[in-house]
Amino acid sequence: MQxxxxxxxxxxxxxxxxALTRGSAATATYGGRTEVNVGVITVPDSRVDWLADLYRPRKVSPASIEFIDGMGGQEARERRSGLGADFYATVRxxxxxxxxxxxxxDEAVPHPKGRLDPVADAHEVISELILADLGVVERRLERLEKESRGAKADRARALRQVEVFQRLREALESERAVGEVGLSEEEREAIREVELLTEKAVALVLNVGEEQLARPPESAERLAEYARERGYACLSLSAKVEAxxxxxxxxxxxxxxxxxGIEEPGRSRFIRVCYEALGLTSFFTVGEDEVRAWTIRKGTAAVAAAGKIHTDLARGFIRAEVIPFERLREAGSWNAAKEKGFLRLEGKEYRVQDGDIFHVRFQV
Structure with missing residues (x-):
């Protein structure tokens, strides 16, 4: 996950x-940074630890998240605010x-707008993202309209896509995010390659001061309400303390x-919020070679989960052997779980559940 x-x-x-990556990337005020920071963290999961103790594999592969902190310096120097077109390519x-x-x-690092208004800041960022998407959609429409007048083979596909992108343009011009348009799965597939920013899941992170941890600012509830209205996730933390x-x-x-007086590190809460916002879940493959966690969207079919492991498994899929993690832990081993009747054989359309131990029967 990225x-x-x-x-x-x-x-x-x-x-x-x-804070999230345990890194030491240079921080700067306004225009001091122009590079992209990338860091990968493993997702803590006690189930992976238990499975590793059971199987003693040669390799343990927890789920991971890659964080990208893109450049913002050039735009900041030019405008003293905003994000900038160059930035978006790094997170698309x-x-x-x-x-x-x-x-x-922080008097040493004043807000570039001379204000402390998290809702206004969130709205400004989202508006910048909408504007960036509008530019992408308009360029794609220009290309599709040319294709719709071209060879017959391309014409029908281009015309179908023109209709979708026209709907997106209308929404974006009305300052509505792509995620609010209500596209079908087929339409989502048609626009996937353009990687629109406002189609993505969003988590608003309220960065508070250390003194605000015990008593959150009034703006925290206003930001939470703003997030609820738009279907965004929201959490508060102090990035400085977490770092x-x-x-x-x-x-x-x-x-x-x-x-x-912090019950849980912000890093752990942030990971959980990302999983919830994206509707993600984990299943596991096990053996002497490797114990591995796989991240999928909730509701993923067994054949699609098999394809995530290897394309051959999806192509030659016969059945999936499935044991829920809790049942495996209760039984103590795969064979014992099988003897107790905990193992199930599932077909292609089975929806993989969080914690499923998954083995694919296949033939190619």
Whole structure:
């Protein structure tokens, strides 16, 4: 899974990137950074740990998330606000966007607009994303309209897509995100290659100061309401505090969290929010060679899950052997679970459930 981190200058998005990835990317005010930061983290999952203890495999592969903190410096120098067209290319391939908005006060790093209004900041970022998508849609429409006058073989496909992209243009011109249009699965497939920003799942991240952790600012509820109205996920954290936590070893981290009165690191909460926003779930493959967690969307069919492991498994799919994780843990081993009748044989259309232990019978 890939998550792009976006936000206005001085919102703390690179500090959040460091907190999430335990990194040390340089932070700067406004125009000081022009490179892209990329970091990968593993998704903590006690089920993977238990399966690794059971199978003692040569390799353990937890699920992972790649975070992309794109450049914003050039646009910031030119406008002292906003994100900039060059920035978007770095996050278009992301499956979700984390929009960082600021609630903390820091005289050394003033807000570029001279305000502390997280809802206004969120709206400005979303408006920038809509504007960027509108440019992409208009360019695609120009191309499709040329194709619709071309060879007969291309004409019918182009005309169908023209209708879809015209609907998107109308929505974007009305400041509505692509995700609000209500496209069918076939229509979503038709627009997938253009990687529209406002079709992606969005999590609003309210970046608060340390002193605001115990008493959240009034703007937190307003931002949560803004998120609910648009179907976005929302959470509050202090990127600065989380970055400090990320530099600690596990023992020191537990002591620090207790001293700060923080029940769970923001990193863990953020991962959970990303999974919920994207409707993601995990299934597992096990054996002496490897124990691996696979991330899929909820409702994924067994044959599609098999294809995620290897295309041959989908092509030659016969049946999936499935044991729910809790049943395997109860039985203590695959064979014992099978003897207790916990193993099921499922067909292509079975919807894979969170925690399924999955083995594919196939023939090619």
């Amino acid at each position: 998550v792009g981190i976006v936000g206005l200058p001085a919102s703390g998005k690179t500090t959040l990137f460091n 391939k992301s499956e979700a966007l984390a929009v960082v908005v600021r609630a903390f006060e 400090e936590i990320a530099r600690l070893d596990p023992g020191e981290e537990a002591e620090f969290l207790e001293a700060m």
